[in-house]
Amino acid sequence: MNWQPSRQGEITLQQQIETWITEHIERGDWVAGTKLPTQRQLAMQLGVNRSTVQQALEELKAAGILEAKVGSGIYVAHNSWHSLIKQTQPNWQTYIDTSLHKPNYHTIQLINEYEQRDDVIRLGTGELAPSLLPTTEIEASLKELSLEPKALGYSSPQGSNQLREAICEYVKKRGIHANPQNICIVSGALQALQLIAVGLLEQGSIVFQEQTSYLNSVHPFQSVGMQMMPINRDEQLAQTLVQKKRNRQAVFYAVPTLNNPTGGVWKELEKNQLYEACKQSRIPIIEDDVYHELLFEAATSPIKSMDDSGQVLYIGSVSKTLSPGLRIGWLIGPTTVIERLADIKMQTDYGSSAVSQEIVLHWLQTGKYEKHIKSLRKELLRRANFVEGILQESFTEIASWSPSKGGFYIWLKFDEPIVDKELFTKLLQRQILINPGYIYDPQDTQHIRLSYAYATDEELKIGLQIVHECVVEAIVKRHKE
Known part of the structure; x- marks a missing residue:
């Protein structure tokens, strides 16, 4: 062992020693359970102060690469390979957390995820149904x-x-x-x-x-x-x-x-x-x-x-x-x-x-x-009227809305502020996906964006029935609190 750290470079003596020990372990020269020389021996062989060696060993112990056995000495840890792999991989979470583009709201991430599932009734989706x-x-x-x-x-x-x-x-x-x-x-x-x-x-x-x-x-x-x-x-x-x-x-x-x-x-x-x-x-x-x-x-x-x-x-x-x-x-x-x-x-x-x-x-x-636009408008108008018929029949006592003027949506306003993450999650558990108002205005706890452009008539009927049930439950719960 004739290697010694350089005193000329920008890398500290301690860091050079840590790298040198790590390389021995990575190459298999020092396998798990290998006992290292004492701090005094390493200091003499490497031509550095004992305190420098001690600091290097402490860092490697903290990283899980080395371990100390009381009264016996310093050994290559049995999980050293796992620790080394963790050290050599980039910390992707740090990259993610400090990146330029901000993550979307958790609710929207869930919406994007559940929109891919065929077993979910999509009541807020901003796209046309495949049939359209x-x-x-x-x-x-x-x-x-x-x-x-x-x-x-x-x-x-x-x-x-x-x-x-x-x-x-x-x-x-x-x-x-x-x-x-x-x-x-x-x-x-x-x-x-x-x-x-x-x-x-x-x-x-x-x-x-x-x-x-x-x-x-x-x-x-x-x-x-x-x-x-x-x-x-x-x-x-x-x-x-x-x-x-x-x-x-x-x-x-x-x-x-x-x-x-x-x-x-x-x-x-x-x-x-x-x-x-x-x-x-x-x-x-x-x-x-x-x-x-x-x-x-x-x-x-x-x-x-x-x-x-x-x-x-x-x-x-x-x-x-x-x-x-x-x-x-x-x-x-x-x-x-x-x-x-x-x-x-x-x-x-x-x-x-x-x-x-x-x-x-x-x-x-x-x-x-x-030509396509004309027929599409006609079908969307039929769907809008169908949904507004359901709303007139079941929702007049708990919500209000304006008739749709076109497009995909009805901006449905509930009489009480019950549109929150809890309602969103409860509906999701019953396989109903909504777009709550708070993703468009963080202060909005009364609206949902109701889309008639994606779900089938039968799905709209079933989905709105479940929405009605969950909203009534939320209102009753709110009054008891």
Whole structure:
């Protein structure tokens, strides 16, 4: 044993000794149960102070690699291999805890988990039932497509030029005038929000939103250091925005048509008021318009249609209408903004699926898409009426609601604050999955987002009966306390 630690490097003598002993054990030179030389012997052989050896041995004992036997000496521990493996593996939990993106609420993690199970009745799900997806028609359209070899490669940064041209024609019906260079194809609305968060805003920026908001259930802005700020859209809106914004960057996230989760629809005047208030403070607006095609009555013009200064970033998608699995949406905005976000998108996923883009292009160009939307709205209206019939029959004494104006949801409000984790868990135990209001507003203990778009009629009937039973039990329990 002629090795001695170096006094020239940055690593301390103690750390070098610890590594040297560990390597002997890893190589099998010192097997479990091997007795080490005494501290005095090691100090002499290694040319260091005895205290340095003692500290090294204490660290290895604390790590479970060595063990002391009273009156006998220091030995290689019998579980030393296990301890060494633990030491050589990275501490992944530390990485997770200190990572940039924040974990979602436990309730939402459970929702995401249980949505994959076939034995659960999904009463809050924000997607179409498989029976409402035009599966056969999409399969048939694949045979109608004539794919060029280039279409099977990576997409261009902003997406297929043909698809962007088709989207320009499509959004004209909404009063939006755009050119292909104003559009970036994204993998759904959530990716659009993520790109805006990392590509346009600095840490500490304010994201204004309504009190009850979909953004509270996901973290595209919170995870990169943005401050979420609920705000009332009242007569003092313009002054409030100025006071709250001060010298910081800010954006306003708005879902004017079929708000998620409330299902609310803004009037034309309300859209104008927001646009003018934000214009005064030079606050960009993110208009999330993914549900507008599902309105049961004619839709009013989007905020983007009144935008003459490039202030509004407009998000559309086929995830709520055609297929969430296609992962195709679009973001419309000023050219400089779109080029910036397209560059970031290319750095993260090299563009949305080229095949999916070809399918959406085909559906827009052939009129299949609008034909499908008409029949889908009709079925969603039937389902909404069916659920409202159940609510009228069984829930009038314990809850209130507004008739659905379209989309997927009824924002059901119970008369008492009983919507908590306990109710959510109790329903889950009975294989009923709900979306409680507190995931959209942490202070909300009275609402659930009731979806009629996924469960079958029979499942809706059974599920709502069980919800009724559990809610009544919760109310009775609350009155006894």
